[in-house]
Amino acid sequence: MSRAMIAMSGGVDSSVAAFLMKEQGYECVGATMKLFHNKDIGIRREHSCCTLEDVEDARSVAYRLGMLHYVFNFSNRFQECVIDRFVRAYETGTTPNPCIDCNRYLKFEKLFERADILECDYIVTGHYARIEYDDTSGKYLLKKAVDENKDQSYMLYTMTQEQLKRTRFPLGMLTKPEVRAIAEANGFCNAHKHDSQDICFVQNGRYTDFIRQYTGQSYPEGKFIDTDGNVLGTHKGIIHYTVGQHRKLGISLPKAMYVCRICAEQNTVVLGEKTDLYAKETEICDFHWISGRIQKQPVRCKAKVRYRQPEQWATVIPLANGNVRLVFDEPQQAVTPGQAAVLYEGDIVLGGGVIV
Numbered sequence: 001m002s003r004a005m006i007a008m009s010g011g012v013d014s015s016v017a018a019f020l021m022k023e024q025g026y027e028c029v030g031a032t033m034k035l036f037h038n039k040d041i042g043i044r045r046e047h048s049c050c051t052l053e054d055v056e057d058a059r060s061v062a063y064r065l066g067m068l069h070y071v072f073n074f075s076n077r078f079q080e081c082v083i084d085r086f087v088r089a090y091e092t093g094t095t096p097n098p099c100i101d102c103n104r105y106l107k108f109e110k111l112f113e114r115a116d117i118l119e120c121d122y123i124v125t126g127h128y129a130r131i132e133y134d135d136t137s138g139k140y141l142l143k144k145a146v147d148e149n150k151d152q153s154y155m156l157y158t159m160t161q162e163q164l165k166r167t168r169f170p171l172g173m174l175t176k177p178e179v180r181a182i183a184e185a186n187g188f189c190n191a192h193k194h195d196s197q198d199i200c201f202v203q204n205g206r207y208t209d210f211i212r213q214y215t216g217q218s219y220p221e222g223k224f225i226d227t228d229g230n231v232l233g234t235h236k237g238i239i240h241y242t243v244g245q246h247r248k249l250g251i252s253l254p255k256a257m258y259v260c261r262i263c264a265e266q267n268t269v270v271l272g273e274k275t276d277l278y279a280k281e282t283e284i285c286d287f288h289w290i291s292g293r294i295q296k297q298p299v300r301c302k303a304k305v306r307y308r309q310p311e312q313w314a315t316v317i318p319l320a321n322g323n324v325r326l327v328f329d330e331p332q333q334a335v336t337p338g339q340a341a342v343l344y345e346g347d348i349v350l351g352g353g354v355i356v
Helices: 012-023 052-064 075-091 098-117 161-165 176-185 207-215
Strands: 003-007 027-034 068-073 122-124 129-134 139-144 222-226 231-235 258-263 268-272 278-289 299-304 312-318 324-333 340-345 348-355
Touching: 003 012, 003 098, 012 027, 012 052, 012 122, 012 176, 027 052, 027 098, 052 068, 068 098, 075 098, 075 207, 098 122, 139 161, 231 268
Parallel strands: 003 027, 003 122, 027 068, 222 268
Antiparallel strands: 129 139, 139 348, 222 231, 258 268, 278 324, 278 348, 299 312, 299 340, 312 324, 340 348
């Protein structure tokens, strides 16, 4: 009998993933990752993860399913690879995606280490995505979920062939209402529990408050300038801004203007009109091809440069330095440094990287 470690956050998705794996005949153990201490980062609200309630909910479901349940303290790794990277990104004028970092360095790195220690064959999560083996290429494919409204394949582009081989996503063929119905039918305590917010360690969505509290630093004011270099006013610190932003700029302007660029070295924020936000191409670093085969020739595919964006036709051009140039058929709005660009061929994820 194959043994599976279920990553259990205390939410309904991972709980149903555990149930489905048990139904398929796997020997299952539950694992909850303790990623941070709420008191250490100033969180007191109920809509956060890593609370005692979340651990108890995960343990309750594991007990109901007759599973062993472990809690692993990965707070040091989470701080180093997620929180610190998040803070550095805003300090250098880019916009991070901490969920991708968490998947890369915690769920599919540290958790695999513990799975090996406990002699588990597979890691199982509640992600909405699919994994299939392609007989023709001899490769594992990462594919979009059937429910495109919940699809999380964008967040998983860093997965390797070995990780895909040893990972199961039982929810990839289900919709969220179907998942909740399964949880309710089995009497799970979290059947109607809220979904956790995207940035689990940021209090009430105010990431700037979190950064100041976490670092103990203040961030100096600087100049707003237009695309010609003319001074428009004073900004309150570059951590407050991201490309595409046009609200809460804090200055009076004669017309609607948008953040087009953040220059950390000069401590300036460049404002422009909406048309100035559009770009036909961008460079992508830290690029990962899921097949493991680095492409040498241009590739036609679709791409998205943020999680909720519809995919757009583009040409991917490999560069000599290992990066790729992404050239869109049509200019795209607010291509934001620090965010992920992810490539698709139909419902298959080809790979992705970080926008330079």
